[in-house]
Each structure stands twice: as structure tokens, then as C-alpha cells.
Amino acid sequence: MKSKDEILRERILSGADRLFQKYGLSKTTVEDIAREAGKGKSTLYYYFKSKEEIFDVIIQNEKKLFFEILQESVSKAPTAKEKLHVFIITRFTRLKELTNLYNVMIDEVKEALDGCVTLRYRKQYEQKEANIVKSIFQYGIVTGEFRVFSDEDLDLMAFCFMSSQHGLEIDMIIHNKLDEMLSRLNFLMSLLIDGIKK
Amino acid sequence: MKSKDEILRERILSGADRLFQKYGLSKTTVEDIAREAGKGKSTLYYYFKSKEEIFDVIIQNEKKLFFEILQESVSKAPTAKEKLHVFIITRFTRLKELTNLYNVMIDEVKEALDGCVTLRYRKQYEQKEANIVKSIFQYGIVTGEFRVFSDEDLDLMAFCFMSSQHGLEIDMIIHNKLDEMLSRLNFLMSLLIDGIKK
DNA sequence: AATAGAACAATATCGTATTTTGGTCTAATA
DNA sequence: TATTAGACCAAAATACGATATTGTTCTATT
Known part of the structure; x- marks a missing residue:
């Protein structure tokens, strides 16, 4: 049973994975990733360093x-x-x-x-x-x-x-x-x- | 015995060869090549199309x-x-x-x-x-x-x-x-x- | 016939203004 | 207290207009 943290963390990752596949690293913005996860940028920085x-x-x-x-x-x-x-x-x-x-x-x-x-x-x-x-x-x-x-x-x-x-x-x-x-x-x-x- | 044309043509080519080796195609200008051959640009275009x-x-x-x-x-x-x-x-x-x-x-x-x-x-x-x-x-x-x-x-x-x-x-x-x-x-x-x- | 040099249009570069971006930080919310 | 949003910031990227450069053509000269 995954914790709430892990679920959100994986949601961010899978959204980012899709974006990176489509646009590549440089063209995918942190804002894009946050939006895809339905969260604000700050939340991303809570879970990941960069x-x-x-x-x-x-x-x-x-x-x-x-x-x-x-x-x-x-x-x-x-x-x-x-x-x-x-x-x-x-x-x-x-x-x-x-x-x-x-x-x-x-x-x-x-x-x-x-x-x-x-x-x-x-x-x-x-x-x-x-x-x-x-x-x-x-x-x-x-x-x-x-x-x-x-x-x-x-x-x-x-x-x-x-x-x-x-x-x-x-x-x-x-x-x-x-x-x-x-x-x-x-x-x-x-x-x-x-x-x-x- | 090479004709004068061939001698000059090869002079242009060997000069250009050196320049291309050093600077690459894009950074070598036609002016560079002409100067290296000791001729004007027009002379180059007499011998080569481009x-x-x-x-x-x-x-x-x-x-x-x-x-x-x-x-x-x-x-x-x-x-x-x-x-x-x-x-x-x-x-x-x-x-x-x-x-x-x-x-x-x-x-x-x-x-x-x-x-x-x-x-x-x-x-x-x-x-x-x-x-x-x-x-x-x-x-x-x-x-x-x-x-x-x-x-x-x-x-x-x-x-x-x-x-x-x-x-x-x-x-x-x-x-x-x-x-x-x-x-x-x-x-x-x-x-x-x-x-x-x- | 061979060559130089001016002219030209397309392309590249440069400087500057503006926008975008990754990341930080504070305050708010649950 | 943990989680989250949103404002802010400096650096990086982008856009844009002005200017310079470049490959090529063309005319006049030798």
C-alpha cells in the first residue's frame, strides 16, 4: 500500500515522462510538469530537488x-x-x-x-x-x-x-x-x- | 606537363583544402580562399562554379x-x-x-x-x-x-x-x-x- | 581569355529589449 | 507540522531591428 507521498511522486514522474517523451528535456518546462500533475511548481520542489x-x-x-x-x-x-x-x-x-x-x-x-x-x-x-x-x-x-x-x-x-x-x-x-x-x-x-x- | 590552368586550379584547391581543414566549410569564406590563392574572387568563379x-x-x-x-x-x-x-x-x-x-x-x-x-x-x-x-x-x-x-x-x-x-x-x-x-x-x-x- | 572589383540579395551577426524559466522563499492551508 | 500556492528573482532564452558579411553575378579592364 503506497503512501500518499509515493502516489503523488509517481504522478509527477509519469506526467513528466510523457512530456519529456513528447517535447524532450529542454522544451518541457517545470510549469508544464506541474500542470500535468495538477499541482503548483512549489509542490514539485517539495518532492524533487530540481x-x-x-x-x-x-x-x-x-x-x-x-x-x-x-x-x-x-x-x-x-x-x-x-x-x-x-x-x-x-x-x-x-x-x-x-x-x-x-x-x-x-x-x-x-x-x-x-x-x-x-x-x-x-x-x-x-x-x-x-x-x-x-x-x-x-x-x-x-x-x-x-x-x-x-x-x-x-x-x-x-x-x-x-x-x-x-x-x-x-x-x-x-x-x-x-x-x-x-x-x-x-x-x-x-x-x-x-x-x-x- | 600541366597547363597553366591546371596549375592555378590546383593552387586554389590546395589552398582551400588547408582552409577547410582548419576552419571547416562554413567558416571558410570565398574571400579567404581567393586570398590564399593570391587571386581575386572572380578568378575563382572562372575556374569553379561555386x-x-x-x-x-x-x-x-x-x-x-x-x-x-x-x-x-x-x-x-x-x-x-x-x-x-x-x-x-x-x-x-x-x-x-x-x-x-x-x-x-x-x-x-x-x-x-x-x-x-x-x-x-x-x-x-x-x-x-x-x-x-x-x-x-x-x-x-x-x-x-x-x-x-x-x-x-x-x-x-x-x-x-x-x-x-x-x-x-x-x-x-x-x-x-x-x-x-x-x-x-x-x-x-x-x-x-x-x-x-x- | 583571364581577371579585378563593384554591386546585389540573401544570410548571418550583433546589440538591446523583452519574455521565459528554474528555483527560492514566505505565507497560507489542511 | 506537513504540504502547498503564488510572488519574486536572477539568469537564460528569445525576439527583433539594424548592420555586417557572404556567395555570386556582372561589367569593364588587361
């Missing part, structure tokens, strides 16, 4: 949800190979639904390419992705599906696997071929799996 | 040079596997030297991520890259190094190989690890090669 904190909580929540879903679906697959494919499919399907998390990832790429590296969210996000992939590798080694690699190589491989998926995504965006995205992500993952299997 | 054409010629020249160098170094390697590694090393080494070409590639990624897909240069550039990689695959099949793939799969593989390299580059830029770039590019290529070899 607009930035509201956004941060939303992103952290989406990230938490994303990785819970990802981890759950991966854990259900019986083989490491299947886990990797499930990882790709689930990641692709679910990340797009979490619009604010997705947008933040893209924004940080753009910032980095502009020579402005802040990485508020992406570093930790990518680390979590790579950790899941690494644990799948380790599982695959235990089951005998994959060759044995050093821990250092596993880290490197996880990074490279994910970077290659990121690259494919970006290139598909560039070439406006979003409908082929999932099949190509899977194709690439199959190639990479072929590179590490026994 | 500032944009000067830039285009420079990019096309850099691209031509880049692919000649790439093709030459690849053709010297004896095995398909070595060709792929030479491709990666040469590509990495030489593209960075061709500043204007490199900058145009990055700019087009940024534009695409902004939802504005123009692709003045990148599409053809990527097609050429993929063609070289595909021909290396075909060579590797002939020499017996790689498994046999359909032509369609070869196209897809070439695209995916290059996209994965692009992704690694972008992620290294994002994480500010440019010093590790080449080793990781080679590491990823090795994984991918392992995925296609007999």
Missing part, C-alpha cells in the same frame, strides 16, 4: 526496468547462443519503447561527436550491457559452447560485440533502413558467435 | 586518393585474412590524414542522428568500402580460407563488417579511448574472421 532530478529519476527508472526485462528474458534461454539472440531481440524491442532512455543514448552520441563528452548516462548503461553479454559468454564457456577466453578478452569481446551492434544501429539510421534493423543485428550476432564457438 | 564545388572537388579527390591507397595496400597482402587486417590498419591510418574527408563522414553521422538525412558523400563512400571488403571475402573463398556464402550474404556481411567497425570507432570516440582504437578494430576483425573461416 527539474534535472525529475529527469534523472525517470531515466534511472527506465534503465532499471530495461535491464530487468533484459536479464529476465536472457535467463530463460537454455543455451548461450540463444541467450545472445534473445538479448539482441529483447534489447531492440524494448529499448525503443523506453523513449526517454533511448533518446538520452542518442543525445550522448551526438554530444560526443560534437567533441563534448559528458556521458551522464551512457557509460553506466553500456557497462551494464557489456556485463550481461560477458556473463553469457561465461555461461557459454561453462556449457562448452564457446572457446575458453581470458577474463580480459571477455571484457574486450563484450565491448566489441556491443559496439558492433551500436554501429549497425547507427548505420541503419543513417541509411534509413529501420525495417531491416533486427534481422541485421541478428545476422551480425550470428557471425560473431561463429567467431567464438568451439 | 564554393560548394570547390569543396566537392576536394572531397572527391581525397576519396579517390584514399581508395587508391587502400586498394593498393590490400592487393599486396597474400592471404584474405591479412588483406582484411591490412584494410583495417590502412583505413585507420590514412583516413585520419584526409581531414576533410574524415570530417565529412562524421558530419553526416551527426546530421543523420539529428533526423536530417542528406548523405552527400557517405553512401557512396561506404559502398566503396563494402565493395573492397566483399572482394576480399570472394578472394578468401577462392583461396579456401573462408566458407562459401551466397552473393547476397556477402553483401550483407560486408555491410555488417564495416558497420561494426564504424560502431567501434564511434564508441571509442565516445569513451575517449582513441589510443586503443587500432588494436580494438583489429581484435573485432579477428573475431569476425573467425566467424567466416573454414
